[in-house]
Amino acid sequence: MAARLKDVAALAGVSVRTVSNVVSNTATVAPATRARVMAAVEELGYRPNLAARNLRQGRTGLVGVAVPEIHSPYFGALAGHLIDAAQQRGWTVLLERTGGRPELERRLLDGSQGHQVDGMIISPWSTSPAELASLAGGLPLVVLGELEPHGSIDHVALDNVAAARAAARHLTAAGRRRIAAVGLQSGLGHGTAELRAEGFRQGLAEAGLSPVAEVEVTDLHRAEGARAMRELLATAGRPDAVFCFSDELALGALRAAAEQGVHVPRELSLMGFDDIEDGRFCTPSLSTVAPDREQIAERAVQCLAERVLGRLDTLPGRRIVVPHRLLVRESTGGAATPV
Amino acid sequence: MAARLKDVAALAGVSVRTVSNVVSNTATVAPATRARVMAAVEELGYRPNLAARNLRQGRTGLVGVAVPEIHSPYFGALAGHLIDAAQQRGWTVLLERTGGRPELERRLLDGSQGHQVDGMIISPWSTSPAELASLAGGLPLVVLGELEPHGSIDHVALDNVAAARAAARHLTAAGRRRIAAVGLQSGLGHGTAELRAEGFRQGLAEAGLSPVAEVEVTDLHRAEGARAMRELLATAGRPDAVFCFSDELALGALRAAAEQGVHVPRELSLMGFDDIEDGRFCTPSLSTVAPDREQIAERAVQCLAERVLGRLDTLPGRRIVVPHRLLVRESTGGAATPV
DNA sequence: CGCCCATATTGCAACGTTGCAATCAACGTG
DNA sequence: CACGTTGATTGCAACGTTGCAATATGGGCG
Numbered sequence: 251m252a253a254r255l256k257d258v259a260a261l262a263g264v265s266v267r268t269v270s271n272v273v274s275n276t277a278t279v280a281p282a283t284r285a286r287v288m289a290a291v292e293e294l295g296y297r298p299n300l301a302a303r304n305l306r307q308g309r310t311g312l313v314g315v316a317v318p319e320i321h322s323p324y325f326g327a328l329a330g331h332l333i334d335a336a337q338q339r340g341w342t343v344l345l346e347r348t349g350g351r352p353e354l355e356r357r358l359l360d361g362s363q364g365h366q367v368d369g370m371i372i373s374p375w376s377t378s379p380a381e382l383a384s385l386a387g388g389l390p391l392v393v394l395g396e397l398e399p400h401g402s403i404d405h406v407a408l409d410n411v412a413a414a415r416a417a418a419r420h421l422t423a424a425g426r427r428r429i430a431a432v433g434l435q436s437g438l439g440h441g442t443a444e445l446r447a448e449g450f451r452q453g454l455a456e457a458g459l460s461p462v463a464e465v466e467v468t469d470l471h472r473a474e475g476a477r478a479m480r481e482l483l484a485t486a487g488r489p490d491a492v493f494c495f496s497d498e499l500a501l502g503a504l505r506a507a508a509e510q511g512v513h514v515p516r517e518l519s520l521m522g523f524d525d526i527e528d529g530r531f532c533t534p535s536l537s538t539v540a541p542d543r544e545q546i547a548e549r550a551v552q553c554l555a556e557r558v559l560g561r562l563d564t565l566p567g568r569r570i571v572v573p574h575r576l577l578v579r580e581s582t583g584g585a586a587t588p589v
Numbered sequence: 590m591a592a593r594l595k596d597v598a599a600l601a602g603v604s605v606r607t608v609s610n611v612v613s614n615t616a617t618v619a620p621a622t623r624a625r626v627m628a629a630v631e632e633l634g635y636r637p638n639l640a641a642r643n644l645r646q647g648r649t650g651l652v653g654v655a656v657p658e659i660h661s662p663y664f665g666a667l668a669g670h671l672i673d674a675a676q677q678r679g680w681t682v683l684l685e686r687t688g689g690r691p692e693l694e695r696r697l698l699d700g701s702q703g704h705q706v707d708g709m710i711i712s713p714w715s716t717s718p719a720e721l722a723s724l725a726g727g728l729p730l731v732v733l734g735e736l737e738p739h740g741s742i743d744h745v746a747l748d749n750v751a752a753a754r755a756a757a758r759h760l761t762a763a764g765r766r767r768i769a770a771v772g773l774q775s776g777l778g779h780g781t782a783e784l785r786a787e788g789f790r791q792g793l794a795e796a797g798l799s800p801v802a803e804v805e806v807t808d809l810h811r812a813e814g815a816r817a818m819r820e821l822l823a824t825a826g827r828p829d830a831v832f833c834f835s836d837e838l839a840l841g842a843l844r845a846a847a848e849q850g851v852h853v854p855r856e857l858s859l860m861g862f863d864d865i866e867d868g869r870f871c872t873p874s875l876s877t878v879a880p881d882r883e884q885i886a887e888r889a890v891q892c893l894a895e896r897v898l899g900r901l902d903t904l905p906g907r908r909i910v911v912p913h914r915l916l917v918r919e920s921t922g923g924a925a926t927p928v
Numbered sequence: 929c930g931c932c933c934a935t936a937t938t939g940c941a942a943c944g945t946t947g948c949a950a951t952c953a954a955c956g957t958g
Numbered sequence: 959c960a961c962g963t964t965g966a967t968t969g970c971a972a973c974g975t976t977g978c979a980a981t982a983t984g985g986g987c988g
Contacts, residue, residue: 254944265968270946280966300705302645302944305973310640311704320684321665321670330660333686342704345659345684347672365650365681394863472870501870508872528867530812531840533847593974604938609976619936641974644943931988943974951968954969958961 253294262290264524273298279293302366313554316346316358320373322471323526325373325426328394331547332371339555341368350375350469353439369554370418379403384423390557392550395442403567406546406555410445413451413539413574416492417521418453420576424583426491426519429454430463432503433470433495433523446523467499475502488536490518491582497522497529497538504532504581521583534580545572592633601629636875652893653706655685655697657714661810661837661867664712667733669895670886671710678894680707687825689714689808698724708893729896731889734781742906743892745885749784750791752913756832756860757792759876759915765830767860768793768910769802771817771842772809772834772862785834785862801828806838814841822849829857830921836861836868836877843871843920859920873919884911 254271259266264283271277272287273296279287290296304310306458315332317325333343344365348354355377357363357368382393383401391403398405414443423431431450433524435443447464454460463482467474479502482489494500500522507514514520522529525540528539549570557565578584594612598605603622610616611626612635618626629635643649654671656664672682683704687693696702698709708729713721721732722740731743760768770789774782777859786803793799802821806813814833818841819830833839839861847855853859853873861868864879888909896904917923 255946266944267946267968268966270944271967274946277967278965283966297700297705298642299944301640301649302973303946304640305638305644305943305975306945306947308973317671320659321669321704323660323662323663323665326660326662330658330686333659333684342683344681345672347669363634366636446939472866476870480706487935501867505872505874527811528840528871531815531844532867532871533844535844594976595974605936605974606976607936610937611975614978616937617935622936638974641943642976644945644973645975645977647943929988932986934983934985936981936983938979940978940980942977945973945981947972948970949968950970951966953966955964956962958959 252299253296254299255296257294258287258290258296262287262295271542272300276351306454309368309558310366311342312344312365312367312432313340313341313551313558314344314346314364314370314372316355316370316372318348318350318373319555320345320347324496324498325530327526328373328543328547331544332551335547337511339551341551348372348375352376356381356385359389359391360387361389365495369558371550371554379405390554392544392554392557394550398441401567402557404550404557404570405567406550406570406572408440408546408555408574409571413450413541414446414493414495415453415456415522416449416522416574416576417539419449419456420520420582421491421493421519422459424491426521427459428487428489429459429491429493430465430482430489431461431493431495432465432467432475432482433499434464435468445494450493455545462487470496470498472498472502472505475499475504476506476515477502479503479506480510483507483512491520492518493523494523495523497524497526497536499563500536500538500581501528501532504534504536515583516579519583520550522581525577529579535584537582537584538577538581540575540577542572542574551575591638592635593638594635596754597626597629597635598847600633601626601737610829614636643769648707648897649705650679650681651683651704652743652890652897653683653685653697653703653705653709653711655694655709655711656714657689658686659684660927662867663827663835663837663863666865667712667882667886670883671890674820674886674890677830678890687711687714689767695724698728698730700728706751708897709895710889715878718744729893731893731896733885733889737780740906742894743889743896743909744906745889745892745909745911747880747885747913749793750788752862752880753785753788754792754795755788755913755915757789758795759917759921760830760832760858761793761796761798763830766798767826767828768798768830768832769804769806769821770800770832770834771806771814772822772838773803773805774807774866775805782834789832793837801826809835809837810840811837814838814843815845816841816843818842819849822846822851830859832860832862834862835906836863836865836875839875839877839920840867840871843873843875846860847872853920854922858922861920864916868918874923876918876921876923877916879916881911881913 255266255269259269336343370393373394379400393405465478522538525538527535594605598608675682710731712733724908754756786895861877868875
């Protein structure tokens with residue numbers, strides 16, 4: 251059915267090896283020969299058999315990207331950028347969802363789940379860096395969203411503490427005094443929430459304030475944000491500003507506020523985190539912290555490439571900090587941005 | 590480095606072939622032998638080399654899923670379901686984005702882009718069914734979102750005409766008379782928009798009405814919806830209801846309406862299409878047509894499985910219609926649904 | 929006790945590719 | 959004119975797995 255090197259060789263009147271040299275550019279081939287081979291390739295519609303090539307070379311050309319979920323706006327956008335960055339380097343991305351479940355994260359890393367990959371980019375939820383390192387074995391690994399490097403694993407992340415501090419500062423600078431946070435997650439090895447909480451508290455402390463409430467959530471989705479906001483609005487000492495650790499939480503909170511007739515931003519200032527597209531188009535538009543997703547993706551793939559190609563097993567894990575921006579929109583009293 | 594069948598065989602004191610029989614369940618193996626082999630597998634941490642297996646069997650275990658974009662809420666959610674459905678059948682999904690670009694759709698299908706796959710599920714944007722068939726060659730193919738089967742390609746889609754008709758009926762039944770549509774796309778082989786427009790017109794006609802406007806868009810994103818709505822609100826004969834062909838368009842339209850101080854649903858009734866999560870949490874919540882995404886994914890993978898495993902090259906293309914539901918929410922005067 | 933059958937295990941070859949090293953032709957140089 | 963050198967091409971083997979067919983083992987039956 252499908253043409254093989256052998257078939258092309260027969261048609262072009264050269265050896266199999268020469269055809270291989272032409273299609274993979276591995277040796278000098280006389281122009282005339284190359285032309286003849288190319289013509290045969292064209293005529294037969296030859297495509298290299300990747301299974302065979304991979305078997306021979308020991309590399310698959312696949313890189314795994316494991317995120318908690320792909321249908322969430324944040325991870326969906328990030329995954330898109332990762333795919334772009336990988337494609338530029340000739341890799342194909344195998345997108346995996348962990349759903350935040352520890353056993354899935356583990357199975358992906360130890361290779362018992364899914365296909366063989368040359369390396370992996372993971373945004374862990376419930377697995378600690380130390381555990382990641384041991385599970386991955388020799389597999390080149392880049393971790394997103396954690397700050398403590400461990401072993402020979404590279405980390406790419408924001409400075410979550412500074413970012414949350416900036417958000418808190420923005421709220422205090424606008425004169426808010428009764429400020430709450432939504433998005434803490436207890437009992438999770440996942441450090442992001444704690445880092446944001448830490449930065450949040452620092453930012454308030456600078457203005458001589460402390461949080462009026464810190465609401466824990468079980469996930470970062472809208473429904474949890476709505477629940478948290480209802481909880482906050484039901485308490486006696488209602489907050490005048492709320493910082494949600496994700497835009498999705500904030501959108502849920504916004505909805506709950508609207509249901510209770512609480513005007514945002516007049517009565518309540520609201521901030522998110524992530525800069526997802528919905529936040530630009532909802533009413534009021536959502537102030538947020540915007541990570542440079544494109545750069546996260548680019549740097550992550552770059553790190554992975556260096557490890558896969560350079561065999562840097564011994565190089566200690568690097569920590570790469572990607573910049574973020576504070577976006578002030580209507581939900582904290584900013585101007586309507588043209589959409 | 591990695592353990593091979595040979596290593597396991599040596600450790601267990603059996604032949605390579607027997608180990609293969611154990612790990613792939615291909616022949617009867619004595620319980621005692623099986624146990625010994627399993628122990629050796631465990632001890633060495635053996636994992637089958639998929640490249641070798643694929644080379645030998647001629648199948649890759651990969652199935653391609655090509656969607657215009659993965660970071661859009663609709664396709665993101667659909668992709669998630671497709672991954673689930675494929676995983677249940679032991680397949681790994683290779684997610685590809687076409688970005689709606691014809692040349693990318695083509696390259697994916699003719700195999701010159703990306704990895705080798707056993708089959709492909711594609712949600713085409715700019716390539717016609719006939720073209721798809723010829724490009725795919727012998728590659729088993731399932732097409733999402735088109736209704737005209739062609740060649741030996743299966744199609745899985747909604748009844749877009751009926752769905753749009755139901756949406757239009759809902760608006761006329763609520764007493765709206767000046768109804769516009771947003772989301773037509775001229776010059777695109779893509780049939781979905783035309784089908785929805787057709788259903789929309791039918792629904793209005795049943796009430797003796799015709800559209801007051803039909804606004805074309807260049808894509809289905811929020812920004813285009815906002816632009817279209819501004820355009821509609823600027824005209825003399827302002828509509829009292831708007832049907833957007835996607836929820837994203839509707840969310841942009843909602844934003845634009847809010848900016849212009851037009852109250853939804855009092856002054857303007859608004860409907861979307863797709864049932865993305867944002868529509869449940871925005872204010873007002875968005876009435877929409879909800880395709881059964883899970884079933885779309887399940888049926889698509891099922892069709893593909895039958896073709897890949899059964900070699901049904903000759904079976905003519907099937908047309909599978911998946912049900913949809915009309916969800917009435919606040920944007921057309923429905924009650925606030927608890928979130 | 930010998931034969932046959934079912935069950936369990938094995939050896940060989942092949943899937944399509946590329947690394948390695950050898951071969952071959954042609955050319956410029958001493 | 960012989961020689962070394964470069965450039966072009968080639969044959970062989972191997973990557974790790976499984977299909978095929980053959981062989982060993984044990985048990986039931988005549």
